Amino acid sequence: MQAIRGMIFICLMLFLGPPVWAGGGAPAVPAAKAKKETPSVKLPGTAIAALETITPDHIRWHVRYLSHDLLEGRGTGQRGGDVAAEYIATQFAEYGLKPAGDHGTYMQKVPLVGITTLPDTQFSLVPKRGETMNLKPLDEYVAYDQTQQPQSDVDADIVFVGYGIEAPEYNWDDYKGADVRGKVLLMLVNEPPSDDSRFFKGKALTYYGRWTYKYEEAVRKGAVGVILVHQEQMASYPWEVVRNSNSGEKSFLKVEGPALKVASWIHLDVAKRLASASGMSLDKMMQDAQSRDFHPVNMGASLKAHMVSKVRSFESNNVVAILPGSDRRVADEAVIYTAHYDHFGIRPEMPGDNIFNGALDNATGCGILLELARAFGASPQRPRRSILFAAVTAEEQGLLGSEYLGKHPPVPAGKITLDLNYDDVPPLGAPEEVDVSGAERTTFYPEVEATAKEFRLAIRPDARPEAGHFYRSDHFSMARVGVPAFSINEGMKFKGHPESWGLDQERQYVEKHYHQPSDEYHPEMDFVGDSAMARFGFALGWEAANLPKLIGWQRGDEFDAARVKSQQ
Ligand SMILES: [Zn+2]
Numbered sequence: 001m002q003a004i005r006g007m008i009f010i011c012l013m014l015f016l017g018p019p020v021w022a023g024g025g026a027p028a029v030p031a032a033k034a035k036k037e038t039p040s041v042k043l044p045g046t047a048i049a050a051l052e053t054i055t056p057d058h059i060r061w062h063v064r065y066l067s068h069d070l071l072e073g074r075g076t077g078q079r080g081g082d083v084a085a086e087y088i089a090t091q092f093a094e095y096g097l098k099p100a101g102d103h104g105t106y107m108q109k110v111p112l113v114g115i116t117t118l119p120d121t122q123f124s125l126v127p128k129r130g131e132t133m134n135l136k137p138l139d140e141y142v143a144y145d146q147t148q149q150p151q152s153d154v155d156a157d158i159v160f161v162g163y164g165i166e167a168p169e170y171n172w173d174d175y176k177g178a179d180v181r182g183k184v185l186l187m188l189v190n191e192p193p194s195d196d197s198r199f200f201k202g203k204a205l206t207y208y209g210r211w212t213y214k215y216e217e218a219v220r221k222g223a224v225g226v227i228l229v230h231q232e233q234m235a236s237y238p239w240e241v242v243r244n245s246n247s248g249e250k251s252f253l254k255v256e257g258p259a260l261k262v263a264s265w266i267h268l269d270v271a272k273r274l275a276s277a278s279g280m281s282l283d284k285m286m287q288d289a290q291s292r293d294f295h296p297v298n299m300g301a302s303l304k305a306h307m308v309s310k311v312r313s314f315e316s317n318n319v320v321a322i323l324p325g326s327d328r329r330v331a332d333e334a335v336i337y338t339a340h341y342d343h344f345g346i347r348p349e350m351p352g353d354n355i356f357n358g359a360l361d362n363a364t365g366c367g368i369l370l371e372l373a374r375a376f377g378a379s380p381q382r383p384r385r386s387i388l389f390a391a392v393t394a395e396e397q398g399l400l401g402s403e404y405l406g407k408h409p410p411v412p413a414g415k416i417t418l419d420l421n422y423d424d425v426p427p428l429g430a431p432e433e434v435d436v437s438g439a440e441r442t443t444f445y446p447e448v449e450a451t452a453k454e455f456r457l458a459i460r461p462d463a464r465p466e467a468g469h470f471y472r473s474d475h476f477s478m479a480r481v482g483v484p485a486f487s488i489n490e491g492m493k494f495k496g497h498p499e500s501w502g503l504d505q506e507r508q509y510v511e512k513h514y515h516q517p518s519d520e521y522h523p524e525m526d527f528v529g530d531s532a533m534a535r536f537g538f539a540l541g542w543e544a545a546n547l548p549k550l551i552g553w554q555r556g557d558e559f560d561a562a563r564v565k566s567q568q
Contacts, residue, residue: 075345095377127277162289204465225262339365340395383545433491460491
């Protein structure tokens with residue numbers, strides 16, 4: 001209780017400064033005219049009053065319910081997931097928000113397909129000389145047919161395309177205009193190594209380094225297949241990870257356009273054998289790929305593949321609501337808040353506790369999203385732009401719900417000024433730091449810094465940008481379609497504890513509970529931090545909704561081109 005009272009006190013203190021928000025119940029003064037030198041938090045009195053109704057206990061009760069065993073782990077396409085979606089929609093309705101899903105409902109249907117590559121699949125590399133290499137599934141290769149057909153055949157030349165990247169902003173093009181239509185592309189994981197922050201962001205991973213980008217680019221170029229060469233050091237994870245995440249059923253959005261018949265990985269040893277049987281050396285190829293002057297190489301080898309898949313269609317829903325903006329001139333523009341509500345569901349074959357409750361991952365984010373929706377809905381005055389709330393599905397299957405939302409947004413992507421996402425916000429007490437990795441890449445960053453300062457939260461930099469965490473949560477799906485987007489979370493420093501305590505909490509969570517049935521609700525959890533993150537996000541969202549102009553990515557950022565395109 002003490003901590004809670006402390007928070008309210010701090011927040012009141014924060015907002016007792018000069019009356020930049022025009023005081024009382026008067027309408028917010030748009031900052032349009034005031035040429036801004038140092039940004040400061042511009043919230044009207046009613047917004048502050050609404051913000052102050054956000055409490056840890058409101059979030060607690062949502063987390064308690066959503067992570068209850070009766071919700072069976074909120075599995076995508078499972079009953080518990082649908083119950084969670086219905087609960088969230090009911091809350092939205094109670095808060096007075098308007099439906100923003102399909103046909104005047106809160107539900108946006110997300111069509112999904114589960115693909116299992118069956119044992120009848122054959123995958124053979126036919127080199128220039130020597131014998132055909134019939135590869136062993138899982139040990140030597142993994143492959144999915146992304147066309148979502150029960151059977152596909154490929155017999156095509158293999159072209160080595162280096163990293164498979166075309167990035168004009170870094171003056172990098174592995175394809176050099178080569179016609180690779182109908183070909184199978186052999187490529188390396190990750191991106192050209194560099195310490196120069198202006199070149200593929202130095203050590204930090206950009207989206208170009210992710211295998212998803214490589215598949216997508218190959219599709220855009222008209223290729224029929226991709227073979228990624230796994231190298232542990234470059235991938236930053238061992239073959240076992242590739243093997244485990246590519247065996248059994250894998251979920252995809254129902255395909256809407258061209259796709260790869262073969263999306264695959266091969267073991268490094270296989271790649272070496274293929275190279276030498278083709279009269280080449282893999283080491284030399286990897287070396288060549290690090291040069292700007294690299295050109296695609298037809299290896300004189302081919303892939304013969306017969307893909308046999310079990311294809312299972314199912315569906316789930318994103319839950320979407322809107323609070324219309326108060327200013328008719330910009331009410332067609334919006335801020336969006338996102339949090340995924342799905343988790344891994346229930347695994348009946350597993351002995352013992354087999355319910356993946358996902359209390360932290362991500363009932364906490366949903367609790368925050370719902371509390372934000374309630375606070376905005378209850379405010380007698382609304383921000384100028386509209387506010388969207390989206391509880392998305394199938395995050396654990398590969399950000400699929402948010403990918404669908406990004407492709408089918410209720411408000412056009414070019415008119416969404418900002419996405420603030422919440423994913424796995426641990427209930428550990430009062431934070432002294434905030435993690436907003438990616439915010440520094442947007443034009444909104446000065447306001448983020450000023451707001452963090454007013455909330456007395458230090459901004460914690462991403463400790464391992466090379467791990468590419470930015471690409472692993474739902475805000476990334478919005479960034480891909482150009483929307484300035486980032487997640488809000490606590491840092492590592494909590495009130496009354498040294499930093500080592502926070503780091504230790506995280507380590508224990510990752511080791512013992514992350515993606516395990518033991519990620520459960522306990523009454524002694526302290527949701528003060530979740531409440532603080534909600535208040536911070538409330539202030540940011542309100543500010544973004546009232547800014548004179550839409551937010552963008554910094555010029556030259558990897559998402560800037562998508563932003564520009566979405567606004568043409
Ligand atoms: Zn997760």
